[in-house]
Amino acid sequence: MTSTDVRRAPRAGIAARDKLAAAAGLSFIALFFMSGIAAVATVSDVEVSTSQSLGAVLFSLSSFSALLLPISLTAMVMAVTMVLGKRRAPGMLFAGISAAMFALFMLLYAGEGLNNSLYTILGDQLKELGVKFRKRDFSAITVTYSPAAYLTCAAGALTAALAAPPLKTERDRRATRKALVPYAYVGPHLLFFIVFFITPSIYGVYAAFTRWNLFNDPVWVGLENFRTLLFQKGNTYYAQLRNGLWNTVKFVLYSVPFCILVPLALAIALQQRPRGHKFFQAVYYFPALMSITTVSLTWRYMFVKSYGAVSNFFMLPGDWLVPPHSWIALVIMTVWWYIGGTMVIYQSALASIPVEHYEAAAVDGANGWRKFLHITLPGIRYPLSYTLVITVIGQFNIYGQPLMLTGFGNQEANAVLLMYVYENAIKKQVAGMSAAMALILGVCVMAVSFVQARLMRANTPA
Amino acid sequence: MKKLAWVLALCLITVMALGSVALAAPVEVDYWSVFTGADGATMQGMVDAFNASQDEVKVNHTPMTADDLYQKIPLAVQSGSGIPDVTIVHIERIPAFVSQDLIWPIDTLLENGILRENYIPSAWERTDIDGEHYGVPLDVHSYVTYYNKTLFEKYDLNAYVEDGYLTFDEVKELADKAKAAGYTDKVMGLDWFRAQMLSYYAQLGEGKLTEDGETPSFNNDEMARVYETLKDLHDNGYTTVKGDDPMQLFYAGNLLIWPEGIWMKAGALDAGVDIGMLPSLCYTPETCKNWTSSHNFVQFADDDRTEEEDIAVAKFINYMGENSLVWARDGGQVPAHVSINDVPEFKDMMQAFLADPERGDELAIYYYKYWGLFDTAFSRNGFEPVFGTMSAEDALKAAEQEVIDAIAAQ
Numbered sequence: 058m059t060s061t062d063v064r065r066a067p068r069a070g071i072a073a074r075d076k077l078a079a080a081a082g083l084s085f086i087a088l089f090f091m092s093g094i095a096a097v098a099t100v101s102d103v104e105v106s107t108s109q110s111l112g113a114v115l116f117s118l119s120s121f122s123a124l125l126l127p128i129s130l131t132a133m134v135m136a137v138t139m140v141l142g143k144r145r146a147p148g149m150l151f152a153g154i155s156a157a158m159f160a161l162f163m164l165l166y167a168g169e170g171l172n173n174s175l176y177t178i179l180g181d182q183l184k185e186l187g188v189k190f191r192k193r194d195f196s197a198i199t200v201t202y203s204p205a206a207y208l209t210c211a212a213g214a215l216t217a218a219l220a221a222p223p224l225k226t227e228r229d230r231r232a233t234r235k236a237l238v239p240y241a242y243v244g245p246h247l248l249f250f251i252v253f254f255i256t257p258s259i260y261g262v263y264a265a266f267t268r269w270n271l272f273n274d275p276v277w278v279g280l281e282n283f284r285t286l287l288f289q290k291g292n293t294y295y296a297q298l299r300n301g302l303w304n305t306v307k308f309v310l311y312s313v314p315f316c317i318l319v320p321l322a323l324a325i326a327l328q329q330r331p332r333g334h335k336f337f338q339a340v341y342y343f344p345a346l347m348s349i350t351t352v353s354l355t356w357r358y359m360f361v362k363s364y365g366a367v368s369n370f371f372m373l374p375g376d377w378l379v380p381p382h383s384w385i386a387l388v389i390m391t392v393w394w395y396i397g398g399t400m401v402i403y404q405s406a407l408a409s410i411p412v413e414h415y416e417a418a419a420v421d422g423a424n425g426w427r428k429f430l431h432i433t434l435p436g437i438r439y440p441l442s443y444t445l446v447i448t449v450i451g452q453f454n455i456y457g458q459p460l461m462l463t464g465f466g467n468q469e470a471n472a473v474l475l476m477y478v479y480e481n482a483i484k485k486q487v488a489g490m491s492a493a494m495a496l497i498l499g500v501c502v503m504a505v506s507f508v509q510a511r512l513m514r515a516n517t518p519a
Numbered sequence: 520m521k522k523l524a525w526v527l528a529l530c531l532i533t534v535m536a537l538g539s540v541a542l543a544a545p546v547e548v549d550y551w552s553v554f555t556g557a558d559g560a561t562m563q564g565m566v567d568a569f570n571a572s573q574d575e576v577k578v579n580h581t582p583m584t585a586d587d588l589y590q591k592i593p594l595a596v597q598s599g600s601g602i603p604d605v606t607i608v609h610i611e612r613i614p615a616f617v618s619q620d621l622i623w624p625i626d627t628l629l630e631n632g633i634l635r636e637n638y639i640p641s642a643w644e645r646t647d648i649d650g651e652h653y654g655v656p657l658d659v660h661s662y663v664t665y666y667n668k669t670l671f672e673k674y675d676l677n678a679y680v681e682d683g684y685l686t687f688d689e690v691k692e693l694a695d696k697a698k699a700a701g702y703t704d705k706v707m708g709l710d711w712f713r714a715q716m717l718s719y720y721a722q723l724g725e726g727k728l729t730e731d732g733e734t735p736s737f738n739n740d741e742m743a744r745v746y747e748t749l750k751d752l753h754d755n756g757y758t759t760v761k762g763d764d765p766m767q768l769f770y771a772g773n774l775l776i777w778p779e780g781i782w783m784k785a786g787a788l789d790a791g792v793d794i795g796m797l798p799s800l801c802y803t804p805e806t807c808k809n810w811t812s813s814h815n816f817v818q819f820a821d822d823d824r825t826e827e828e829d830i831a832v833a834k835f836i837n838y839m840g841e842n843s844l845v846w847a848r849d850g851g852q853v854p855a856h857v858s859i860n861d862v863p864e865f866k867d868m869m870q871a872f873l874a875d876p877e878r879g880d881e882l883a884i885y886y887y888k889y890w891g892l893f894d895t896a897f898s899r900n901g902f903e904p905v906f907g908t909m910s911a912e913d914a915l916k917a918a919e920q921e922v923i924d925a926i927a928a929q
Contacts, residue, residue, distance in 0.1 A: 121598065180620075191623065191820075270929040272593060272619045285928075293917075293924040362762040376762050465899050468909055483590050485892055487928045 075140050078219035082137035082152060085212040089130065089159075092206035094166070096175045098198040100190045105182040107175065111206065114166070116263050117174035117274055122165035127256045129158035133213065140220050146236035148220035156213025163210065167200040174274050175200070264492035271486045282493035294481075294490050298497065301474030305498070308459075308473060309452045311384055315392045316399065316448045317441070323396065324403035325433070338404075345397030353461035356390040360462070380470040383463050387471065391458055395451075399444050403437060410436035442513040449509060453502045474498050545577040546831040551592070552607040553585040553814070557785055561849040568845075569838045576831040585609065589891065592819060596621050602821040605832045610645055610654065610813040611890040617648050618888055622817050624651035627826060631833035637840060639855045641879050642813040645886055654815030655836050656855035658846060659882060661809035661873050662714040664800055665769065665777040665784075668793040674700045676775075683872070684804035685797050687748055690776065694757050697775065704773040706757045707800075708765030709749065712901040713894060714810040715778055718799035719745045721808035721883035728887045735893060735922040738915040746904045746911035748802075753905050761906045776800075781870045784851035796869040798881060809873070811882040813855060889922060896921035 092111040097104060109117075115126045136151035176195060183190055222236070223229045240247075265282060267275035286298045323341055327334045344352060360377035362368045367377050375382045414432045423431070434441070456475040463471040465480075474494060482491035554562040559582040566580040581603070583591070589612065595601045608616070616622040625633065629652065635643055638656055646654035664685060671677055674697040679689045694706040709715070720726055723741040730736045752758045759765050759774070769777040770790035777787075778800060787794045801807035816836050818824070839846075840856030847854050847865050853873045859865050860874045872878060887893055896918040904911040 268928060270619075272597065272621070282928075291920070293921040294928070361764075363764045363767065379762070466901065468900060468903060480895070481925075484586070485895060485925050485929075486593075487925050490928045 072143075074219055075143060075145065078140045078145070078148060078152070078216055079137050081212050081216040081219055082133055082140065085133050085155070085209055085216060086130065086137075088205050088209040088212055092209050093203040094206070095201045095203070096179065096198060097201075098179050098195050100183055100194045101188050103183065103186055103188050105179045105186070107178045107182070109174065109178075111209075114174065116260070120166065120169060120174060122162055122169050123174075124252075124256060125158045125162040125165070127259050128251055129155045129162065129213075131251050131255055132158060133216070136216060136220065140216075144236065145220050145222040146233045147240055149217050149222065150237060150240060152213060152217035152220050156210060156217055159210050159213055163202060163206060167202075177273055261492050262496060264489055265496045266493075267489040269489040269492075271482075271488050275489060278489065282490050283497075285490070286493055286497065294487075294494070297472075297477045297481075298474070298494055300469055301472060301477045301494070302498070302501070304459075304469075304471060305453060305455060305473045305475075307384070308387065308455050309449060312388045312391050312452050312455075313445070313448050315388055316395045316452070317445060319392050320396045320400035320444075321403050321441075324400045324407055325429075327400075327404060328407045338400075341400055342397035344394045347394070349394070349457035350461065352390060352394045353458055356386065356393075357462055360386050378463055379467055383467065383471050387458050387462060390462070391452070391455075395448075399448070402440050402444055406437040406440040407433065439513075442509075446506060446509045446513055450502055450506055453498070453505070545575055546827055548576055548578045548605060548828060548831050548835055549581070549603040550578050550605050550607075550835070551581045551583065551588060551603040553588050553609070554582050554607070555584055558782060558850050561846065564849075565839060565842065565845060568842065569835060572838065573834075576834055578835055593619070593621060596819050596821075599822070602819050602824075604818065604821070604824055604828050605816050605835065606819055607657065607814050608654075608817055610642065610656070610815050611885055611887065613646050613653055613815065613817065614648065614886065614888045615891060616817070616819075617653060620820065622653055622819050624653055625655065625818060626651075627829035628655065628818070628833045628836065631830045632837055633833050637856055637858065639857060639874070639879075641882055641884065642815075642855045645813070645884055646815060654817050655840075657814040657816060657839060657843065658850075658852040658855050659811055659813045659873065659884075660781055660852050661811040661870075661882060662711070662718045662778065662799055663781050663809060663870070663873075664797040665779060665787060666795045666797065667769065667772060667775055667777075668795045670697070670702070670772065670775050671795070674702055680795065680797060682804060683797060684801055684807055685776070686801050686803060687752065690752065690800060691755070691757060694775070702775070705759050705763065705765075705768055705775070707752065707776040708759050708763075708769060708774055708778060709753070709902050709905060710759075710765040710777065710779055713898050714780065715749075715799075716742070716745055716897075717885060718778075718808060718810040718883065719748065719802070721810065722799075722802050722806045726808065726883050726885065728885060728893055729889075732888060733926070735887075735889070735919050737893070737897070738919040742915055743911050746914075749902070749905045750907070750911075754907070758905075761902070761908075781853065781873070782851045784870065785849065794869075798872070808881055808883040811873075811884050813884065814852075889926060892922045892925045893918075896925070 090110070090112045093108055094111065094114065095106065095108045097106040099105075111126070114120070114123050115130075117123055132151045132155035136148045136155060139145075139148035139151060175198065179195070179198070180190070222233050224233060264275060266277060266279060268278050268281075269275035285292050286294050289295050327338055327341075331337075357378075358364075359366050360368075362376045362378065365377070367373050368375075377383065377386045410432065414436075415428055418428050418432060454475060455473050456479070459471045459473050460476050465472050465476070475498070478491050478495045478498070481487045481494070550566065552559075552562055562582065563580055566578050570577055588606070588608070592603075592606065592608075595603075613622070629635075633655055635652075639659060642656035642659050643654075646652060646656075666680065666685070671680070674693075676693045676697060679685060679693045690707055697706070717726070720737075720742055723744060728735060728737045749758070753760070759768065765774060765777055766779070766783070766786075768774040769787065770792060772792065781796070784794070784796065798807050799809045816832075816839075818829075818832065840854070841858060843852075843854035843856050844859050844862055844865060846852050847859060847868055847870070851870060853870055854860075854865070860871075865871055865874075873882065899918065899921070900909060900914040903909045904914045
């Protein structure tokens with residue numbers, strides 16, 4: 058046996074175990090959706106009971122402990138991916154987290170008793186039976202899990218055990234430590250990312266396919282919300298999507314060029330180091346430190362026709378809170394707020410262009426414009442592309458400025474899509490339709506970002 | 520030995536004293552309200568006075584805007600934590616909260632000293648729903664009409680308000696008279712769209728927003744006529760125009776008549792305007808109605824709330840009712856506790872006519888399960904049909920459709 062064969066033998070063994078671990082992980086996911094819970098409550102000597110699949114609990118959106126389920130599922134998907142990628146240590150870590158989260162869910166959900174999804178079902182039964190009750194009468198609610206739920210938990214633990222890397226030698230232990238250390242660094246962020254981004258995103262996408270008033274359990278309606286939004290002429294939400302999306306696109310088209318060009322012009326001006334350039338740099342950056350509420354209210358006082366400075370001091374004609382002037386007002390206040398962050402990026406990029414290039418161009422007789430066109434612009438090509446992408450994404454998410462400057466006034470002339478999304482979800486409790494609107498906006502932003510990212514990649518220096 | 524006995528006795532007394540202090544710790548009541556600005560300061564003063572008046576209950580007041588409260592409270596109830604023990608909400612919101620099982624009947628409060636007969640019937644009876652009672656009114660607050668007494672005196676217009684009412688026809692007449700005498704400023708304000716419209720709408724019929732309690736039916740001839748009335752006044756130069764700020768104009772003495780809520784009284788007085796107050800502008804004095812709401816104490820569903828806390832809440836609400844004269848004086852409101860109606864100081868207040876039992880029919884309290892949806896949809900286009908930028912027909916049709924679509928999508 059050669060030394061190469063010696064090394065290959067354990068590798069083959071690990072691969073088989075990886076497959077087993079991945080199979081256990083996948084069985085966790087399968088068992089998860091086969092699991093169920095049963096709940097029994099006795100109120101005024103009347104016993105009522107119900108049962109639910111864990112899938113239904115996962116999407117019930119009505120219990121704090123139920124939030125542990127998407128974390129558990131996401132962690133197991135990551136564990137399986139890691140194991141299949143032959144990264145057993147992190148695979149073990151994520152499988153362990155997944156099993157722990159699942160076990161914690163089983164513990165907390167049973168103790169919670171009064172979670173809303175169970176209460177709603179049991180309460181409806183009691184109402185049908187004519188029993189008068191209050192929510193606190195449900196303190197005797199009992200939750201039990203199906204055998205599949207316990208098997209799910211066991212499958213999670215098994216995945217972690219099978220994925221565990223060998224720890225016999227010091228070398229093994231060192232290798233495991235080395236593999237896990239990066240996750241100690243990214244772990245906290247990853248946790249928050251899963252809790253505050255992945256989980257709400259999953260629920261948001263699910264909610265888009267439901268009818269939901271935030272209080273009761275969402276009712277699955279398939280593509281009905283999208284059918285309404287995209288094809289049902291005469292429906293309020295059909296009109297709102299069109300108006301909101303069109304106003305958002307208009308705002309992006311109006312504001313993005315200025316959000317790029319004005320900071321660029323100021324960065325170039327400051328690059329010449331005029332007298333007091335530090336002071337002006339601070340002044341230009343200052344609005345970026347303010348909240349959008351402060352910015353919007355300040356500018357609103359400036360633009361109000363009856364007492365605002367724009368109409369009464371500068372004597373500019375027109376009502377600046379009414380279209381078309383309101384669009385100009387929105388762009389002005391957005392650019393003013395936006396200058397600081399982008400300008401700093403340009404300043405940094407400009408500083409990295411070797412001064413010799415300008416000197417050589419001057420020797421060749423190039424004027425300022427030619428220097429800008431042939432030295433400055435190519436020199437900041439990458440940061441320019443980057444700011445273009447983030448500015449477009451940022452402006453697609455426009456919300457605070459039109460909300461506070463014009464609201465839904467002027468026949469909704471400045472109402473952008475996110476204003477409708479928020480109003481429908483929170484104020485009107487039409488959360489399913491609102492989530493569908495948000496999903497459509499998200500798809501649009503992703504499409505635009507994708508195109509821009511391709512362009513950016515083409516412009517990125519090798 | 521004797522010395523040791525003294526030390527032990529002293530320790531025992533100290534422990535008992537500390538124990539009694541611990542036992543006497545006040546019951547804490549979390550109270551959320553929709554009062555901000557001047558109203559918020561007045562309410563905080565009342566809460567502070569209650570806390571200072573006794574040692575058994577300590578109320579922690581959290582004021583916030585109505586929009587914030589109506590968004591936060593359902594989420595708090597859903598999560599089951601941070602639910603206030605008592606909350607002030609507007610009366611028209613209560614049916615929706617009841618239908619969503621968000622609030623509880625106030626049985627415990629009724630068993631602990633809250634008495635029906637202490638409150639104005641028109642406000643109390645509105646929260647009797649399906650055999651249960653849900654709210655205790657703090658006040659009733661209406662949409663009224665302010666007029667600038669100095670300007671009325673100057674242009675000899677007092678004859679128009681002698682009967683205590685001002686009709687739309689009289690507005691035109693007095694405006695023409697004032698203009699003929701050299702008055703060049705604005706006559707009447709268009710302000711706070713929803714309340715102004717609903718004050719006048721209630722005068723033209725039963726003031727119903729729905730026929731069956733569910734489906735909206737406010738796109739009708741009566742509502743269209745209200746738009747016509749205001750548009751006629753606007754087109755003939757009797758009202759403020761788009762972009763005007765009626766409040767600032769009235770405060771500056773550049774507006775004769777300012778329809779607004781009674782809670783704006785203090786602001787107008789602070790601005791130094793010599794004001795008079797009338798009911799809402801009316802088609803005829805006989806059919807005059809004022810859009811009216813009422814701030815109600817309610818209890819949102821909370822399984823952790825104890826009976827001890829309920830008793831403390833009842834004590835707090837009783838105190839607030841019995842001491843709501845300050846709410847009338849500083850907040851400009853009409854207390855719903857009937858004991859205040861007989862207080863001479865209140866009788867002398869300009870808003871006292873709203874508490875007159877014989878004029879109870881003039882209070883138009885709207886009551887619709889989908890009030891929140893109606894409010895958002897109806898207010899969306901505001902006075903645009905009056906300004907002529909869109910038709911009343913389109914505005915009403917869109918608003919009604921918006922409510923129908925929202926109900927279907929919930």
